[in-house]
Amino acid sequence: MESQSYEKETQTQESSAFNDDVAGVITTATSPVSSSGDADWQEWVNVVVDYLAKLPDTLGNFFSDYKQPLTTFGLIITATITVYVTLSVLDAIDNIPLLSSVLELVGLGYSAWFVARYLLKASTRQELFSEFDSLKKQVLGGKSQ
CATH class of the missing domain: 1.20.5 (Single alpha-helices involved in coiled-coils or other helix-helix interfaces)
Structure with missing residues (x-):
C-alpha cells in the first residue's frame, strides 16, 4: 500500500510539472534572464x-x-x-656534368674575343670608351654629344 501511495505521489508531482501546457497551443520558450552576460x-x-x-x-x-x-x-x-x-x-x-664545362668555355671564348676586339689597339679602346660614355649619359641623364 505504501508503495502505491508513493507511486501516485511521484506521478502527481511529475504530471503537475508538465500539465501547464494546454493541448494544441504553441508556447514560446523563455530563457532565464542573465544579469550581465549578454x-x-x-x-x-x-x-x-x-x-x-x-x-x-x-x-x-x-x-x-x-x-x-x-x-x-x-x-x-x-x-x-x-x-x-x-x-x-x-x-x-x-x-649538370657537361653543361658547366661548356659554359666555362663559352665565357673564356667571349673574354678572348672582347680583348682582341676592344683592348689590343688604342683606336678600338677609344671606341669602347665613347660607347661606354654614351651609355652612361643615357642611363644617368645628360646631354649627348
Missing part, C-alpha cells in the same frame, strides 16, 4: 564591429603615410628572393 557579450561584439568598420580607412591611411618605406622594404625583399632563386638556378646548372 551585455558583456554585446559590448565585445560592438567593439569588434566598430574596429572592422574602421579597418579599411586605417589601412589606407597607414599605406599612404608609409608609402616610401613600404616600397623600399618590398624592393629589398624582392631583390633578396631574386638573388636566392638565381643562385639556386646557377647551382642546379653547375650540377
Whole structure:
C-alpha cells in the first residue's frame, strides 16, 4: 500500500510539472534572464564591429603615410628572393656534368674575343670608351654629344 501511495505521489508531482501546457497551443520558450552576460557579450561584439568598420580607412591611411618605406622594404625583399632563386638556378646548372664545362668555355671564348676586339689597339679602346660614355649619359641623364 505504501508503495502505491508513493507511486501516485511521484506521478502527481511529475504530471503537475508538465500539465501547464494546454493541448494544441504553441508556447514560446523563455530563457532565464542573465544579469550581465549578454551585455558583456554585446559590448565585445560592438567593439569588434566598430574596429572592422574602421579597418579599411586605417589601412589606407597607414599605406599612404608609409608609402616610401613600404616600397623600399618590398624592393629589398624582392631583390633578396631574386638573388636566392638565381643562385639556386646557377647551382642546379653547375650540377649538370657537361653543361658547366661548356659554359666555362663559352665565357673564356667571349673574354678572348672582347680583348682582341676592344683592348689590343688604342683606336678600338677609344671606341669602347665613347660607347661606354654614351651609355652612361643615357642611363644617368645628360646631354649627348
